[in-house]
Amino acid sequence: MALNLDGTKPIYLQISEWLENEILNGNFESDQKIYSQYQLADLFNINPATAAKGLNLLADEQILYKKRGLGMFVTHDAKAIIVNKRKNQTLKRLVQEIVQEAERLNVSKQELIEMIKTANMEEERQ
Structure with a gap:
């Protein structure tokens, strides 16, 4: 994944979202050590302080926890926290x-529901 360094979304948020996606995709499991701020900085060619800000955001949301001297690890509830957060905010x-x-387009609620059902069926076929 490449970060959008020229975009409007802050880099630390992009880092935290990338890590959330890695957790949701099963690339990091509960109690597994996650990348350090220095590994993330090298991986994405960013400032380690920016990477740390992304990690700390996830720690503040209890998606990650710190083990002093060892690094950051994925919490047991990480996936559930991410799913709930994304449902309640993004979705x-x-x-x-x-x-x-x-x-604005005068699309009825029923028409909108039908569009969602159609999109869902097309997704299931893929």
Whole structure:
């Protein structure tokens, strides 16, 4: 994964989202040691302090925990925390945007539901 260094989203947030995706994809399991700030800095060619900020954000959200002198590790509840966070923040915001756009385009709720069902069926076929 490449970070978007020229984008509007802060790099530390991109780091934390990348790590969340790695956890969701099963690349890091509960109690497994995660990359250090220096490994992340080397991996993405960024400042170690920026990488540390991304790691600390995940620690603040109890997705990671620190073992003094050993590094950061994935919590037992990490996947559930990430899923709940994304459902309650990202998905909710996207749904609100879709509903607002549908209203602007005079798309009925039933029509919108049918579009979601169709998209779901197409996804299942893949």
